[in-house]
Amino acid sequence: MEHEQALWLPFTANRAFWKQPRVISGARGHYYTTADGRELLDGFSGLWSCGLGHAHPGIVAAVQQQVATLDFSMTFQATNDKAIALAREVASMAPPGLHKVFFTNSGSESVDTALKIALAYHRARGDGHRTRLIGRERGYHGVNLGGTSVGGIAVNRKAFGAVLTPGVDHIRHTLSLPDMAFSRGQPSWGAHLADDLERLAALHDPSTIAAVIVEPVAGSTGILVPPVGYLERLRAICDQHGFLLIFDEVINAFGRLGAPFAATRFGVTPDLITTAKGLTNGVVPMGAVIVRQDIYDALMQGPEHAVEFFHGYTYSGHPLAAAAGLAALRAYREEDSFARVRALEPVFEDGLHSLRDEPNVVDIRNFGLMGGVELAPRDGVLGVRGFEVFLKCFEAGVVIRNGGDILQFAPFFDSTEDELARIFETVRAALRATA
Numbered sequence: 001m002e003h004e005q006a007l008w009l010p011f012t013a014n015r016a017f018w019k020q021p022r023v024i025s026g027a028r029g030h031y032y033t034t035a036d037g038r039e040l041l042d043g044f045s046g047l048w049s050c051g052l053g054h055a056h057p058g059i060v061a062a063v064q065q066q067v068a069t070l071d072f073s074m075t076f077q078a079t080n081d082k083a084i085a086l087a088r089e090v091a092s093m094a095p096p097g098l099h100k101v102f103f104t105n106s107g108s109e110s111v112d113t114a115l116k117i118a119l120a121y122h123r124a125r126g127d128g129h130r131t132r133l134i135g136r137e138r139g140y141h142g143v144n145l146g147g148t149s150v151g152g153i154a155v156n157r158k159a160f161g162a163v164l165t166p167g168v169d170h171i172r173h174t175l176s177l178p179d180m181a182f183s184r185g186q187p188s189w190g191a192h193l194a195d196d197l198e199r200l201a202a203l204h205d206p207s208t209i210a211a212v213i214v215e216p217v218a219g220s221t222g223i224l225v226p227p228v229g230y231l232e233r234l235r236a237i238c239d240q241h242g243f244l245l246i247f248d249e250v251i252n253a254f255g256r257l258g259a260p261f262a263a264t265r266f267g268v269t270p271d272l273i274t275t276a277k278g279l280t281n282g283v284v285p286m287g288a289v290i291v292r293q294d295i296y297d298a299l300m301q302g303p304e305h306a307v308e309f310f311h312g313y314t315y316s317g318h319p320l321a322a323a324a325g326l327a328a329l330r331a332y333r334e335e336d337s338f339a340r341v342r343a344l345e346p347v348f349e350d351g352l353h354s355l356r357d358e359p360n361v362v363d364i365r366n367f368g369l370m371g372g373v374e375l376a377p378r379d380g381v382l383g384v385r386g387f388e389v390f391l392k393c394f395e396a397g398v399v400i401r402n403g404g405d406i407l408q409f410a411p412f413f414d415s416t417e418d419e420l421a422r423i424f425e426t427v428r429a430a431l432r433a434t435a
């Protein structure tokens with residue numbers, strides 16, 4: 001058939017894919033069904049996004065109802081009832097003071113929205129010279145130009161050097177091997193690594209820095225867990241110099257860490273939080289930026305008839321996404337998902353660390369239901385072994401993720417111990433087969 005291979009897949013080895021396509025055609029609960037009829041256990045909750053499982057009945061019903069009632073209505077100068085209700089619910093879950101919610105369509109859009117809010121905030125207060133944005137090495141903040149600029153993963157940046165925002169710098173990342181190797185949860189050592197922000201404050205002068213953005217627990221780069229005390233130190237330095245602190249919680253929020261937010265779990269309150277994924281259980285694309293009330297208030301300037309913040313998306317607060325979000329938050333409450341994650345966390349941790357002595361395992365990192373197993377590259381060529389293990393697991397009926405040579409795990413919030421055991425035994429066999 002003509003154009004059979006028209007699709008260009010994102011973040012994919014496209015040539016290898018089209019030689020051996022992996023096509024999912026159905027999903028229910030914790031399992032995918034492939035186009036050729038195989039059943040696969042999803043060990044990654046979609047892409048960190050579907051903690052409640054696939055085809056969740058409450059979300060399916062809400063989306064079906066909504067699409068037949070109000071499919072879409074204008075979002076500028078007017079909105080819909082579901083967006084108002086979802087914003088109210090998200091604000092009610094958020095850390096103290098973060099009362100305003102700006103909807104987007106993805107994590108990347110949430111990040112770029114948060115960065116623009118930060119710049120606009122300082123400008124509105126007469127601090128327009130605060131234009132520099134600080135990211136962190138190995139950070140992932142999506143693929144729009146702002147997020148790519150503050151991101152700290154070289155392969156995500158190298159092709160785009162010409163358009164990356166020049167006013168960006170990065171603090172060092174928080175992994176120190178072998179000192180921290182095989183830490184279970186937060187490394188006990190490393191709070192002082194946050195002091196690198198003081199180095200950048202001295203280099204650029206604090207008066208030029210608008211905001212710092214970090215993933216509390218970094219995901220894409222291979223699960224980097226903040227050392228004990230690190231986030232508190234970052235918060236204190238930002239307070240001292242007037243930097244806004246942005247937690248990018250696209251992965252962390254809505255249960256992945258056994259709490260509404262990483263901010264809740266760690267007891268550190270940022271000034272803005274970016275989210276997506278679990279907000280709607282991945283069913284309808286949506287993101288949200290949760291903002292401290294006085295940041296919003298500072299932007300509410302000018303004549304009453306005038307737009308205060310020239311930013312937003314056609315689908316900001318889309319009714320279908322908002323209906324999915326309301327159903328997802330309801331399910332988190334009704335199924336006590338966050339407590340279930342906390343109860344599952346030690347079982348997940350033990351299973352993950354049971355791989356410690358398998359071939360080529362050089363580190364294991366975990367927090368909440370985020371897990372990473374770092375492998376030694378094959379013959380020094382990055383990513384080959386990780387991809388081989390992913391393929392072996394896929395062929396054995398288990399879907400995990402490999403970011404380069406780091407295997408990533410994100411089980412469902414209601415995973416059974418048997419499912420976890422199957423995942424880890426499948427990985428164990430794949431590690432031995434690719435030794």
Ligand SMILES: Cc1ncc(COP(=O)(O)O)c(CNc2cccc(C(=O)O)c2)c1O
Binds near residue numbers: 105109219249408
């Ligand atoms: C912290 C963070 N910020 C922004 C984004 C971008 O979100 P969107 O993709 O919706 O624009 C993300 C997304 N993170 C993400 C997406 C897909 C795969 C993986 C992986 O770790 O394999 C991670 C993320 O993890």
